[in-house]
Amino acid sequence: MDINTLLVRKLPWLSLTVLFAAYTTFSAFLTHETVTWLAWVIVLAFTVFQALLLTTLFDGLKMLLARWLKSDVGYFTLIMLFSLGVTIVFLWFRVFGYILVLIASEVLARLDLQNAGFNRFQALIILSIFSLTGLAVGWAASLRLLPLI
Template sequence: MKKIPWLSLTILLVAYMTVGWVLSASPWYILLLAIALILLLAEILAAPFSNVRKALVYSFSTDTRGFILIISIAFFATVLAIWIHIVAHTLVLLAAGLLARLDMLTARFTDWQAFSVLSFVSLAGFGLGWAAHHLAAIGL
């Protein structure tokens, strides 16, 4: 029986609840994009690091790819500096996700189990935050 890392999963849940609360007033397509990004982040965190390393090595395998990657990183760094309020939420989500993933690695969860748990907890937190905001708005 694997020991479930309750503390780190609770931190992840609360982090996604705050994001769900903040994004609850957004249009439906922003919510769909947020759900897709939540699943993407869970997949990135659950993927073996050897796959990430292979992707980075492939990105720098030619000068042209390296140049395009560096220009893209500079562009995204500028965008992130302009939207610092979004970056703060993203960094909190990333830190909470990494903590949960590290605890799951320590508990010897498989990649598929880690993805499932990260996805479920993240989507549940996002949904709870969204629902709490709407319930607070109608006065319940």
């Protein structure tokens, strides 16, 4: 068996399909809400940042937070950011629901990729491909460029 066949058989297809579907529906939601190009840039940055955070940046973020929370200023800032986040959740509950599904599906796919034996870089590439492809398919289907909807 060659490496490509082994890679395709080893992929956790169910969780990657859920990830793809989550990003497709979120993209269709954004297209129907007629958001600006700035929102699309933020969504693309969020997509890449989330894949980076779940694969390569997690250990560094953990160390940074542990060092940062040793002071009272760090705890105060965390409480203020948490309260701001709760306010944003209540104001944009519909969008937050989509974001929560995106995070959950990406965490599931990352854990399945880790259990399948993929390293961090491979997981980053696979998560990014499925996420960005889901965004593109949802956008194209919403604009009737693809006959999916």
